Structure formats: structure tokens, C-alpha cells
Amino acid sequence: QSALTQPPSVSGSPGQSITISCTGTSSDVDGYNYVSWYQQDPGKAPKLMIYDVTKRPSGVSNRFSGSKSGNTASLTISGLQAEDEAEYYCSSYSSISTWVFGGGTKVTVL
Amino acid sequence: QVELQQSGPGLVKPSQTLSLTCAISGDSVSTNTVAWNWIRQSPARGLEWLGRTWFRSKWYNEYAESVKSRITIKPDTSKNQFSLQLKSVTPEDTAVYYCARDNDQQPVSYYVDVWGKGTTVTVSS
Numbered sequence: 001q002s003a004l005t006q007p008p009s010v011s012g013s014p015g016q017s018i019t020i021s022c023t024g025t026s027s028d029v030d031g032y033n034y035v036s037w038y039q040q041d042p043g044k045a046p047k048l049m050i051y052d053v054t055k056r057p058s059g060v061s062n063r064f065s066g067s068k069s070g071n072t073a074s075l076t077i078s079g080l081q082a083e084d085e086a087e088y089y090c091s092s093y094s095s096i097s098t099w100v101f102g103g104g105t106k107v108t109v110l
Numbered sequence: 111q112v113e114l115q116q117s118g119p120g121l122v123k124p125s126q127t128l129s130l131t132c133a134i135s136g137d138s139v140s141t142n143t144v145a146w147n148w149i150r151q152s153p154a155r156g157l158e159w160l161g162r163t164w165f166r167s168k169w170y171n172e173y174a175e176s177v178k179s180r181i182t183i184k185p186d187t188s189k190n191q192f193s194l195q196l197k198s199v200t201p202e203d204t205a206v207y208y209c210a211r212d213n214d215q216q217p218v219s220y221y222v223d224v225w226g227k228g229t230t231v232t233v234s235s
Contacts, residue, residue, distance in 0.1 A: 055219075
């Protein structure tokens with residue numbers, strides 16, 4: 001069982017916006033602004049999409065955005081495209097176990 | 111551009127030691143604003159942080175409680191790499207193992223940014 005809770009799946013039509021939630025505790029998400037989001041294609045390593053809750057690495061589309069309220073962080077993908085279909089994981093620094101992760105959310109583009 | 115190149119066997123027998131190495135290019139294992147991590151992924155346990163090593167005037171290690179009694183992570187400054195050893199493995203240790211860098215600019219910033227390609231390790235006789 002993963003430390004952070006994500007919905008198993010989210011779907012949307014091309015052009016729509018979707019949001020993935022990530023719920024933690026006061027030891028991780030609610031305690032620090034060090035939430036990251038990763039995109040993972042099958043057989044590949046995770047790719048950093050968002051870090052420090054809201055920041056985007058160079059080269060990541062501005063269609064990806066992050067936010068946080070209390071113990072829940074969120075990743076929003078705007079203008080959904082077929083290439084966005086992948087598994088998405090949240091992660092947070094944790095005072096208990098350094099880095100904790102969510103169980104992953106499968107994004108399907110309808 | 112930082113890249114991490116993993117190496118090591120893909121099959122380990124139960125009760126033996128799993129050993130993997132992660133060679134670093136584009137950065138130094140001794141950089142004092144990063145740490146070098148091992149993370150694994152399996153269908154049963156998802157993504158699981160195992161431990162890390164870092165240099166801040168001296169070397170430090172930190173390990174997950176779930177593997178603390180069995181794990182060693184060591185830097186090798188002569189080869190600019192770091193390694194993972196996990197002793198007394200069982201089939202539950204079967205997973206894809208990743209090495210990864212975390213970027214520590216606390217309190218401003220803190221995140222895992224660079225990942226190796228992953229090594230699939232199967233524990234089986």
C-alpha cells in the first residue's frame with residue numbers, strides 16, 4: 001500500500017482538462033512544499049513533470065500544472081492530447097521516509 | 111546533461127545478495143547539493159524509496175526502515191558512481207530497481223529529478 005493516495009484512473013477527451021489528486025498527511029504533503037509529479041510510460045523510467053508543488057522543469061509543456069491545498073496535491077493537464085496517455089505518480093518529501101510515492105493514476109485519452 | 115547508467119545482474123537466487131551499480135555522467139557523486147538514491151518499483155509495492163548517500167563535508171547514508179537491516183549504499187569517488195547491496199533477498203525483492211538523483215536546495219527546492227533507466231531484478235532459484 002502506497003503512502004500517498006491517488007485515484008487508479010482518470011480519463012478525458014482530447015482538448016479537455018483533467019485533474020489527478022494526491023492525498024497524504026502532515027508528515028509529507030501537508031508538511032512540505034516538496035510535492036513532485038512524474039509521468040511514466042510502460043517500460044520506461046519516471047519523468048519529472050512538476051516539482052516543488054507548482055514548478056515545471058525546462059521542456060515540460062505548460063499544459064501541465066500543479067497545486068496543493070492542505071494534505072492534497074493536484075496535477076492538472078489542460079488541452080489533453082493523445083501523447084499524455086501514461087501513468088502518473090505523485091511524490092513528496094516525508095519526515096518519516098524521505099521520499100514517498102502515490103500508487104499511480106492511469107490517464108486514458110478517450 | 112546528467113545521465114545515470116545502471117549495471118548489474120537481472121537474476122539473483124534467494125538468500126543471496128543483490129548488487130547494482132549506478133555510473134554518473136554530467137555530475138559528481140561528491141556534489142554537495144544532491145543525494146544519490148535507490149528506488150524500486152513492483153506491482154505489489156509500487157514505487158518504494160530504499161535509501162540514499164550524500165556528501166556534505168563528509169559522507170552520509172539514510173535507509174528505509176523496511177530494508178534497513180539488509181541494505182548498503184556506497185559511493186565510489188574514483189569511478190564517480192554509487193552502488194546498492196541488498197542482502198538475504200527473497201522473491202518479494204523482485205522489482206525494477208532505479209538509481210536517481212535528488213536535488214537539495216532546501217528550503218527553496220527539493221525533488222528527485224534524474225532517474226536511471228532501471229534494472230529488472232528477479233529473485234528466483
